[in-house]
Amino acid sequence: xxxxxxxxxxxxxxxxxxxxxxxxxxxxxxxxxxxxxxxxxxxxxxxxxxxxxxxxxxxxxxxxxxxxxxxxxxxxxxxxxxxxxxxxxxxxxxxxxxxxxxxxxxxxxxxxxxxxxxxxxxxxxxxxxxxxxxxxxxxxxxxxxxxxxxxxxxxxxxxxxxxxxxxxxxxxxxxxxxxxxxxxxxxxxxxxxxxxxxxxxxxxxxxxxxxxxxxxxxxxxxxxxxxxxxxxxxxxxxxxxxxxxxxxxxxxxxxxxxxxxxxxxxxxxxxxxxxxxxxxxxxxxxxxxxxxxxxxxxxxxxxxxxxxxxxxxxxxxxxxxxxxxxxxxxxxxxx
Amino acid sequence: xxxxxxxxxxxxxxxxxxxxxxxxxxxxxxxxxxxxxxxxxxxxxxxxxxxxxxxxxxxxxxxxxxxxxxxxxxxxxxxxxxxxxxxxxxxxxxxxxxxxxxxxxxxxxxxxxxxxxxxxxxxxxxxxxxxxxxxxxxxxxxxxxxxxxxxxxxxxxxxxxxxxxxxxxxxxxxxxxxxxxxxxxxxxxxxxxxxxxxxxxxxxxxxxxxxxxxxxxxxxxxxxxxxxxxxxxxxxxxxxxxxxxxxxxxxxxxxxxxxxxxxxxxxxxxxxxxxxxxxxxxxxxxxxxxxxxxxxxxxxxxxxxxxxxxxxxxxxxxxxxxxxxxxxxxxxxxx
DNA sequence: CTGTTAGCGCATTCAG
DNA sequence: CTGAATGCGCTAACAG
Numbered sequence: 001x002x003x004x005x006x007x008x009x010x011x012x013x014x015x016x017x018x019x020x021x022x023x024x025x026x027x028x029x030x031x032x033x034x035x036x037x038x039x040x041x042x043x044x045x046x047x048x049x050x051x052x053x054x055x056x057x058x059x060x061x062x063x064x065x066x067x068x069x070x071x072x073x074x075x076x077x078x079x080x081x082x083x084x085x086x087x088x089x090x091x092x093x094x095x096x097x098x099x100x101x102x103x104x105x106x107x108x109x110x111x112x113x114x115x116x117x118x119x120x121x122x123x124x125x126x127x128x129x130x131x132x133x134x135x136x137x138x139x140x141x142x143x144x145x146x147x148x149x150x151x152x153x154x155x156x157x158x159x160x161x162x163x164x165x166x167x168x169x170x171x172x173x174x175x176x177x178x179x180x181x182x183x184x185x186x187x188x189x190x191x192x193x194x195x196x197x198x199x200x201x202x203x204x205x206x207x208x209x210x211x212x213x214x215x216x217x218x219x220x221x222x223x224x225x226x227x228x229x230x231x232x233x234x235x236x237x238x239x240x241x242x243x244x245x246x247x248x249x250x251x252x253x254x255x256x257x258x259x260x261x262x263x264x265x266x267x268x269x270x271x272x273x274x275x276x277x278x279x280x281x282x283x284x285x286x287x288x289x290x291x292x293x294x295x296x297x298x299x300x301x302x303x304x305x306x307x308x309x310x311x312x313x314x315x316x317x318x319x320x321x322x323x324x325x326x327x328x329x330x331x332x333x334x335x
Numbered sequence: 336x337x338x339x340x341x342x343x344x345x346x347x348x349x350x351x352x353x354x355x356x357x358x359x360x361x362x363x364x365x366x367x368x369x370x371x372x373x374x375x376x377x378x379x380x381x382x383x384x385x386x387x388x389x390x391x392x393x394x395x396x397x398x399x400x401x402x403x404x405x406x407x408x409x410x411x412x413x414x415x416x417x418x419x420x421x422x423x424x425x426x427x428x429x430x431x432x433x434x435x436x437x438x439x440x441x442x443x444x445x446x447x448x449x450x451x452x453x454x455x456x457x458x459x460x461x462x463x464x465x466x467x468x469x470x471x472x473x474x475x476x477x478x479x480x481x482x483x484x485x486x487x488x489x490x491x492x493x494x495x496x497x498x499x500x501x502x503x504x505x506x507x508x509x510x511x512x513x514x515x516x517x518x519x520x521x522x523x524x525x526x527x528x529x530x531x532x533x534x535x536x537x538x539x540x541x542x543x544x545x546x547x548x549x550x551x552x553x554x555x556x557x558x559x560x561x562x563x564x565x566x567x568x569x570x571x572x573x574x575x576x577x578x579x580x581x582x583x584x585x586x587x588x589x590x591x592x593x594x595x596x597x598x599x600x601x602x603x604x605x606x607x608x609x610x611x612x613x614x615x616x617x618x619x620x621x622x623x624x625x626x627x628x629x630x631x632x633x634x635x636x637x638x639x640x641x642x643x644x645x646x647x648x649x650x651x652x653x654x655x656x657x658x659x660x661x662x663x664x665x666x667x668x669x670x
Numbered sequence: 671c672t673g674t675t676a677g678c679g680c681a682t683t684c685a686g
Numbered sequence: 687c688t689g690a691a692t693g694c695g696c697t698a699a700c701a702g
Contacts, residue, residue, distance in 0.1 A: 009480045052480070080415060099436060101434060104429070123391060284597055393695080
């Protein structure tokens with residue numbers, strides 16, 4: 001029997017003893033160092049197999065200086081957008097032999113700081129962050145001791161960082177144009193608090209779309225600060241109750257779109273609807289619906305690609321900004 | 336200036352030098368060991384602050400023997416069910432000061448083995464696994480060197496492990512009873528491959544529901560091995576095209592429910608539908624729909640609770656099985 | 671209350 | 687091709 005208590009993990013020393021070689025030879029075999037005699041290699045592998053030995057990555061990373069850990073900080077994993085982003089990042093990381101450490105901030109800046117601090121103390125090789133707040137000073141290179149950071153979905157502010165974004169402006173512009181092209185002249189907007197960058201951009205695109213049609217934003221038809229489906233439903237109800245209600249609405253994300261759908265369905269109006277983010281069942285609703293679609297999983301993959309690139313080439317290159325295109329999908333009435 | 340190159344992380348030695356104390360005192364301060372003189376504590380904290388020092392968790396865990404890392408292996412993060420489960424596990428882990436390491440298997444047993452191996456080599460303190468395959472021998476304590484494992488959503492087989500499950504049988508039984516109570520006598524079933532435990536259980540519940548109504552399963556109305564929305568849509572179409580089509584369907588998960596809805600909508604039949612898993616917009620469809628609902632986030636929380644419990648109390652206690660209740664939700668036609 | 675010694679498990683360096 | 691010495695950063699166990 002081994003000299004260790006049974007539930008203690010074996011070490012290289014244990015493997016070495018069993019194989020009748022030095023720990024160094026075991027280390028070499030496990031790193032695929034070619035300078036090992038074939039029979040020694042065989043003996044080591046047999047001992048590894050017998051003991052079910054697994055190299056201690058914590059010890060290894062301490063010595064080697066790289067953890068092959070990739071930090072991923074998202075604001076809300078319950079949102080399919082971010083879970084798909086996480087999936088995309090995880091899959092690319094896995095392809096490159098890296099392991100993902102996940103954190104959810106629930107949009108709390110304080111929690112984000114803690115998480116980033118934890119990732120730093122775990123010496124992750126890099127991190128992808130969907131930033132919760134507007135100020136990203138705590139993500140600056142000198143604050144994270146040079147660990148590469150890539151922002152996803154929201155651009156850096158107060159820090160020069162790589163980032164991957166969606167074409168929020170262009171998508172919103174295109175969708176709004178679809179509405180005005182159909183003759184709508186009173187178009188409302190449902191959005192998140194303006195300090196959320198994506199929502200602000202989408203509002204900019206919306207405004208530009210109206211402007212292109214010679215229209216201007218009617219503030220009575222704009223509701224920002226909506227924080228979810230229920231709020232959107234309520235706001236939509238209020239808009240529809242106005243004396244001159246909007247004949248069309250643009251919603252800044254899928255949660256708001258769903259809220260608007262509920263209200264419109266309930267009110268039995270023919271209000272036209274366009275919104276950001278595709279979602280399941282959009283096609284089954286039997287409601288005309290213009291959607292700005294894109295691939296959030298791709299966003300995660302791009303972010304991971306940028307990060308691995310930065311890890312390989314160092315911090316000398318200028319920060320890069322990748323913008324993912326959107327496409328317009330038209331869902332029709334039930335056929 | 337520090338003797339290190341600027342982008343090198345500071346160590347306790349650096350902090351100690353700057354504070355004019357020994358590394359041991361720094362270590363004590365950082366561990367909140369009370370046996371440190373107040374003025375020394377202050378000097379250390381000042382040095383920590385100045386250098387932006389973050390303790391190296393890899394080195395610490397190597398010495399202490401605990402990584403405070405919690406492994407989480409899911410089959411498909413794109414499925415809202417598992418992303419909510421992950422969120423639940425992450426939130427409870429975070430509350431307990433643990434960090435989550437995430438892996439996605441895409442239902443591939445081989446990938447699961449790799450991931451579990453990686454988690455073992457990273458010496459996670461415990462792991463939650465949604466197992467992909469039917470055989471869980473590779474998760475047995477001796478194979479993971481005693482690291483606690485909790486299974487989620489699917490029960491252990493070939494290993495004695497803690498697990499958290501949904502009341503698949505009871506939920507399916509209850510929903511089926513709702514259908515038969517409304518007079519349906521030809522009820523079809525759409526499910527996943529029978530080797531997926533949840534789907535098999537739901538089929539058992541379905542069959543029991545029919546039996547309670549004095550009915551038996553008509554194999555012509557059963558389609559298993561459906562792997563997604565499109566397959567479910569196709570299968571539903573085929574069932575509806577039969578000479579004596581089912582008047583009601585039970586679907587084993589939300590992906591299949593959505594596929595069935597598409598087909599039913601397209602066929603413009605009045606086929607009744609009951610399914611497992613709640614989903615967004617179920618209420619807006621304007622379709623009578625019986626749903627077996629439960630809280631997947633709660634599942635993640637329970638799994639993490641079980642795991643932390645196991646980590647605290649050791650492997651002596653008998654394996655536990657927690658079953659989460661389901662509830663029936665009836666969505667009506669558009670009012 | 672503080673510091674010294676030693677070693678967690680591994681890989682780099684340098685001799686054989 | 688192989689092994690011995692050394693140290694990555696940290697903390698238990700022991701002096702003082």
